[in-house]
Amino acid sequence: MTENPFFTPSTLVYELPPFAGIREEHYLPAYERGMAEQLAEIAAITADPEPPSFANTLVALERSGDLLRRVDAVFRNQSAADTTDVVDEVDAKVSPLLAAHHDAIHLDRALFARIEELYGRRAELSLDPESLRLLERRHTAFVRSGARLGAAEQERLRELNAELAALGTTFQQNVNAATRAAALVLDSAEELDGLSADAIAAAAENARVLGRDGKYVLSLKNTSGQPELALLTDRSVRERLLAASLGRAADSNGPLAIRMAALRAERARLLGHPTHAAYVVADETAGTVEAVDALLARLVEPAVANARREAAELAAVAAADGVEEIAAHDWAYYSEKVRQSSYRVDAAALRPYFELERVLHDGVFHAAGLAYGLTFTERPDLTAHHPDARVFEVFEEDGGSLGLFIGDFHARASKRGGAWMDELVSQSGLTGRRPVVLNTLNIARPAPGEPVLLTWDEVRTLFHEFGHALHGLFSDVRYPLFSGTAVPRDFVEFPSQVNEMWMVRPEVLANYARHHETGEPLPAELVERMAAAEGFGQGFRTVEYLAATLLDWAWHTVPEGREIADAEEFEARVLAEAGIAVPAIPPRYRTAYFQHIFSSGYSAGYYAYIWSEVLDADTVRWFEGNGRSVRESGELFRRELLARGYSRDPLDSFRAVVGRSPETAPLLARRGLA
Incomplete structure (x- = not known):
């Protein structure tokens, strides 16, 4: 297949993948050739008659696998953002092949012998700090991948990795199918009472797209809670919606x-x-x-106590409706009522102030200009992976080009739930490549001709994911291994969470929060009430997050040989024993649709969000009180942390910015847990 567009590097600007020429049948041949090419490159390294050197071993290893990287970046994006039956089939075939390919490299005794020799005499090699770190990190990766195991153990390890890769793909595909199947189909607009007119129109448009003309369809988000639960007045509809969410994939994914x-x-x-x-x-x-364990244990008791105080407030409001006991499908609804009565903040009334284009350009991009001097120019001449996705070129303050940013914002049936950032091209001084990064969200598509109005949580998500994008765009490292967001899981969420602060900074909020029809700014008193209302609900948010975190932790602290008979029984027992089982607050993710830990690389790592929030809250305090201008602070944060990737210890990067080790007090204050 000589016409396969993956077989040669892209000639487009920034090596943007040539999406216009990529077809589904190109993936498998490109994967097969890419893996074969990299194994040949590895064989050339081990066959080199010259003694191992940093250049002929480590640098050669960094340069290997170029074709495989190209196809994998594009395919992983399509399988998540625009999958098809054919793509799912390729994914099922390729996942175990990639696991075996990883093992073929990391269990190659001749290659590891060269790396081990260099590692043993690393003090004599006169390497610069980034090169020394590359040698150390590669050595660690090989050891952690089983390079020192015996032959029989390595063979078992290969079997385990192949099966886990296949199961992870199946888990993801089961969630996608179950989420589509569980969408709530309603017969009348009256059942959607409480939603805004544009949200009801969006549900009708969603039904039309899904072939259910005349109906109204609420497609599920990836989390347990659904945003409509805060607004739907019909309690039975709320109950059905939450039940559909909580029951997804239980039979298929529990085992x-x-x-x-x-x-x-x-x-x-x-x-x-x-x-x-x-x-x-x-x-x-x-x-x-x-x-x-210590961090989580410190948080559980005060979080549950906080949630119980919130529950008492909700119960008082619900009693007026004749609701004797707050159920899980009631919590968001009565929380919204408390916000309206106590703080006079109406979530539905806020949405007209958060129109997508304005939030993106006058909020997200504007904040990046204030802090880092960036500007953005849309490039409609460049084709992305889907017609919905838009390409922007990113420029430095002096006009120099930095990279490309792709935004794919709308939900569709072919896209998995949630929001994420990915890199199609990673920056590297060794390869000379500059970054191409993308953000993917799941914002409901409005009826034709209507504006895209966001919830406050969707505004937060837009800022959050763009924080990841900046991490990739600002990468300034030599070796691909260290590029962009290739940092530990419990550090990678830190820069994205820091970027959320801009959504409420007065100089940014005032610039984007304007009524989409009148242009009037969000009233100042409403901004103050929103800030006060942010504190209410921290108990719920912390408990639902901790429940998911402790669930992940329980699944992955089970020692070998301990049998689990039933996933749902295990889940219930774990939450009860952890003291986090609040019946009216389901975990943010239940086991059967917990994609983060069973198909997305966060296994035993979902704690990363709260661990990163320690750094985030501390850094936000630093931004607000370090005596520098926003631009000066942004430049320091970029230079010493975002640009460094994994080329040095991430906590050293944190200390280089803040001037000390992290403290937990700002997090506890933010979460109402002090």
């Missing part, structure tokens, strides 16, 4: 979760760790299981 946890436990033991969590956290900034 998969049990199997994957057992396989991960066995693999951890092979690699010298008592549990999968111990294996994972040993290479994160947390360092030890005990460190994570």
